Amino acid sequence: MNDSILDVIESDTSAEAGAEIVALVSEYFAATRDGKGRVTTALTAEQISQRFDEPLPRGGMSMAAIATRLRSDVMSDANRLYHPMYMGHQVAPPLPASVWTDSLISAMNQSVAVWEMSPTATVIEHRVIRWMTELAGWGAESGGTLTSGGTEATFTALLAARNTIIPDAWTNGVGEKRPVVICGEHAHYAVSRALGQLGLGTASLRTVSSRAYRMDTDALALAIETAERSGTPVMAVIATSGSTATGSFDDIQTIGAMCGAHGIWLHVDGAHGASALLSETRAAGMRGLEYARSLAWDPHKGMLLPIAAGALLMRDERDLQRAFAQRAPYLFHENPGARAWDLGVESFQCSRRADVLKLWVALQRYGADGIGKVYDHLCDMTHAMYDAVTVSTQFEALHEPESNIFCFRHLGSGRMDAASVDRLNQDLRIRYNKSGKGWITLTVLDGRPVLRVTLMNHRTRVQHVHALLAGLADEAAALMASD
Numbered sequence: 001m002n003d004s005i006l007d008v009i010e011s012d013t014s015a016e017a018g019a020e021i022v023a024l025v026s027e028y029f030a031a032t033r034d035g036k037g038r039v040t041t042a043l044t045a046e047q048i049s050q051r052f053d054e055p056l057p058r059g060g061m062s063m064a065a066i067a068t069r070l071r072s073d074v075m076s077d078a079n080r081l082y083h084p085m086y087m088g089h090q091v092a093p094p095l096p097a098s099v100w101t102d103s104l105i106s107a108m109n110q111s112v113a114v115w116e117m118s119p120t121a122t123v124i125e126h127r128v129i130r131w132m133t134e135l136a137g138w139g140a141e142s143g144g145t146l147t148s149g150g151t152e153a154t155f156t157a158l159l160a161a162r163n164t165i166i167p168d169a170w171t172n173g174v175g176e177k178r179p180v181v182i183c184g185e186h187a188h189y190a191v192s193r194a195l196g197q198l199g200l201g202t203a204s205l206r207t208v209s210s211r212a213y214r215m216d217t218d219a220l221a222l223a224i225e226t227a228e229r230s231g232t233p234v235m236a237v238i239a240t241s242g243s244t245a246t247g248s249f250d251d252i253q254t255i256g257a258m259c260g261a262h263g264i265w266l267h268v269d270g271a272h273g274a275s276a277l278l279s280e281t282r283a284a285g286m287r288g289l290e291y292a293r294s295l296a297w298d299p300h301k302g303m304l305l306p307i308a309a310g311a312l313l314m315r316d317e318r319d320l321q322r323a324f325a326q327r328a329p330y331l332f333h334e335n336p337g338a339r340a341w342d343l344g345v346e347s348f349q350c351s352r353r354a355d356v357l358k359l360w361v362a363l364q365r366y367g368a369d370g371i372g373k374v375y376d377h378l379c380d381m382t383h384a385m386y387d388a389v390t391v392s393t394q395f396e397a398l399h400e401p402e403s404n405i406f407c408f409r410h411l412g413s414g415r416m417d418a419a420s421v422d423r424l425n426q427d428l429r430i431r432y433n434k435s436g437k438g439w440i441t442l443t444v445l446d447g448r449p450v451l452r453v454t455l456m457n458h459r460t461r462v463q464h465v466h467a468l469l470a471g472l473a474d475e476a477a478a479l480m481a482s483d
């Protein structure tokens, strides 16, 4: 390459240069449309790493050559989330309008830390947060911030709760008398991690048991009573809706009433399930949000946005303002007009992408109702899988799905003990995923490994659900025959 690097960069601003990448994206969408080809790679991490075991490139290559390499070396063995047989983790095949918008977000590179760095995106984020708080049923005093996901949202909510219950914690630390936090046994690890990060210690977490995979509210009442009797303040209760393992919704209404009666901060981890608020028929799962002081909601899960798009909503925005307290005269100017729009004062990150634009574009393109219908489609397909499992003689359902997550197990030959059935299910998941026919996950429920699917793909239809069970049955038969 003889051109000076500055000319190269300039030539890359052309539509032709970008078209190399755009072509790959549409090629990917098309190649996964008919459900042909593998969902995941058959290679190991070591085999893939050999492909990239090369010296630092000192010079550059053409965009065309890079596109060729992306196709052959990267896309070839990437997980194909757009494949209708992808039913693995809670990561979406993202809505295409948002995918295309992602490069515009990068191109404009507006940091939403302060209004002066992102005159339009900052304002749009305020607008989108307002739409979301309205969906939560909250009033004009509510607010929030977009986050990198549910982990950051729950951390920030608990930071705000900590600063409320220990008002000088930001300056002087948490001191000797630590409050406790109570959550259900199926809460995401984001909760215990936050306690470690906040200096409260993971030992401050009280975990209550569940009934049918939802927090047992009698056990919660007992946990609150036990803490209060010992003179230990309860900093927050976390309701999980829906839970990572089974997509079950905690009873926010009962939990919230209890928190209200005891003056306890209720945080709802709706990272996975709050998108139900867009559904005409499933929003009831989130009933009781009027009791919550904070809500985590990940559009990059149930709204099918590309990572990263999470949100933390606060019923009273002043709670969020209490979470962080920084002085930075080089960034946060005491200009009262602009200051009202600055988002960095209320957010964990300083530089922050204008991810809100892909959310705003998705809402403009598909509408909140359209996205709600996609969420319903995912839940309907998950229920179709449950229906198929309940009439099958080979599988058993662990629960009736409340959203788009479902756990089940292969029953084995009928002559196998529980430990052998457990091993079969573990091996089955590995073998099935390796076959490339589909992709599912595994979790542990009641101490036993179970197969788990999360239906995130608008392309997944009933025939794919049946194909999954047929494929699993075939692989299980092969495993049992080889034993």
Ligand SMILES: Cc1ncc(COP(=O)(O)O)c(C=O)c1O
Pocket: 090, 148, 149, 150, 151, 152, 188, 190, 240, 241, 242, 243, 244, 269, 270, 271, 272, 298, 310
């Ligand atoms: C209930 C729940 N909370 C929090 C998270 C963490 O979200 P993120 O990965 O976006 O940080 C998850 C992700 O699986 C989740 O299911």
